[in-house]
Structure formats: C-alpha cells, structure tokens
Amino acid sequence: MADSVVLLDLWVSLYAMRARIALAEKGIKYEAKEENLVNKEKSSLLLEMNPVHKMIPVLIHNGNPICESLNIVEYIDEVWNHKSPLLPSDPYQRSQARFWADYVDKKISAKSIWKNKGEEREKAKSEFIEALKILEGVLGDKPFFGGDTLGFLDVALLPFTSWFYALEIVAKFSVETETPKLNEWAKRCREKESVSNSIPDPQKVSDFILPLIQKMGLA
Numbered sequence: 001m002a003d004s005v006v007l008l009d010l011w012v013s014l015y016a017m018r019a020r021i022a023l024a025e026k027g028i029k030y031e032a033k034e035e036n037l038v039n040k041e042k043s044s045l046l047l048e049m050n051p052v053h054k055m056i057p058v059l060i061h062n063g064n065p066i067c068e069s070l071n072i073v074e075y076i077d078e079v080w081n082h083k084s085p086l087l088p089s090d091p092y093q094r095s096q097a098r099f100w101a102d103y104v105d106k107k108i109s110a111k112s113i114w115k116n117k118g119e120e121r122e123k124a125k126s127e128f129i130e131a132l133k134i135l136e137g138v139l140g141d142k143p144f145f146g147g148d149t150l151g152f153l154d155v156a157l158l159p160f161t162s163w164f165y166a167l168e169i170v171a172k173f174s175v176e177t178e179t180p181k182l183n184e185w186a187k188r189c190r191e192k193e194s195v196s197n198s199i200p201d202p203q204k205v206s207d208f209i210l211p212l213i214q215k216m217g218l219a
C-alpha cells in the first residue's frame with residue numbers, strides 16, 4: 001500500500017516551507033492541507049495532531065504526526081533516504097549542520113523585525129544582519145551550505161529569503177548590499193525547481209504581509 005503523506009501547511013509560513021522543500025527534494029507526493037491561522041481558526045486535525053504546540057507545520061505520515069519543522073526535515077531525510085541526502089553522513093559534519101540550523105532558529109527572526117517598532121526594530125534589524133553575515137561566512141565559497149548540493153542548513157535558511165523583500169521594506173535595509181554572497185546563494189537555490197515550487201515569490205509575501213503590518217499599526 002502506498003504511503004499516506006499529509007502536510008498541515010500555510011503558504012506563507014517560514015517553517016512549513018522547510019517541510020515543502022525537503023519533500024520536493026525527495027520527490028515525495030503529498031497532500032497539503034492549508035490552515036487558516038490569520039483568522040486564528042485552527043482545524044480540529046491540527047489540534048489533534050499537534051496538541052502540545054498547536055502549530056504548523058505537521059507532517060502526518062501513515063497517520064503518525066511529526067511536529068517541529070527541523071525535526072520534520074530530519075524525519076523526511078531519514079525515511080526517504082533513497083535520494084538527495086540532506087544531512088551529511090559524517091557525524092561531525094552532521095553535528096555542524098544541526099548546530100547552524102539551530103543558530104538560524106535562534107537568531108534569524110522575521111517577527112522580531114516586523115512586530116517591533118522604533119529602536120526595538122532597529123536593534124532586531126542589526127541582529128538579523130549580523131546573523132546573516134555570520135551565515136555568509138559559513139557558506140564561504142561553496143555553492144550551497146550542503147557543499148555541491150542542497151543540504152539541511154540550506155533548507156533551514158531558504159524560507160527566510162522569500163520574506164527578505166518584505167523585511168527590507170519594513171526595516172529599510174538591503175540583503176544584497178549587506179550580504180552579497182548570500183544573495184547570490186538565494187538566487188542559485190531558486191534555480192532549483194524543488195525550491196522555486198516550494199517557497200512563494202517575495203513579491204507575493206510582501207503584498208500579503210505589508211497590509212497586515214499596516215493594519216496592526218506597525219508600518
């Protein structure tokens with residue numbers, strides 16, 4: 001019997017994008033169920049599948065829920081290990097990929113920029129740019145964080161590139177000026193169908209998010 005793979009999803013969610021990229025890299029067919037979080041209407045399936053955090057994404061594999069985006073990406077990599085490995089086989093390299101993905105989770109926050117105003121926003125912007133610069137150093141001269149192919153850290157960071165344009169408008173900065181190599185990396189990744197089909201166009205994200213920010217009086 002074929003696997004049943006369902007993703008509790010939201011097109012604009014940075015974390016759901018990670019799961020979508022990983023599934024696309026592996027060529028896994030799945031059913032995406034879009035949640036309506038903007039109106040705070042969580043489905044009963046989401047509440048049942050992620051009773052602890054009540055958050056998307058949730059991957060439901062043959063009825064079993066897997067929560068937390070990086071955990072989901074690791075699960076996908078382990079279960080569908082026939083192609084496109086995301087985590088390196090070498091334990092030390094694997095520890096490094098996990099360390100930097102955790103760094104992304106701790107230091108790269110879109111919310112800290114758009115949910116704040118004034119000095120707080122400026123501080124969040126400086127920290128965001130500083131973290132991007134550090135990640136640019138980690139990339140070095142490699143085409144991808146994973147080396148010659150897309151890897152775990154690429155998948156962890158890539159979704160933020162679809163929010164860069166909106167954040168640049170909100171906080172008045174340029175990723176291209178601050179971290180040109182990272183900007184090139186993002187373009188290179190988008191040339192892959194697994195990425196371009198899994199993360200929305202930056203213009204679409206900004207058309208959606210900027211009016212919401214305005215409505216909240218945070219523009």
Ligand SMILES: N[C@@H](CCC(=O)N[C@@H](CS)C(=O)NCC(=O)O)C(=O)O
Binds near residue numbers: 070
């Ligand atoms: N650490 C979580 C974060 C997931 C997350 O923040 N999901 C948001 C959407 S982007 C959510 O479901 N929010 C609903 C809520 O906070 O109630 C992960 O990596 O999966």
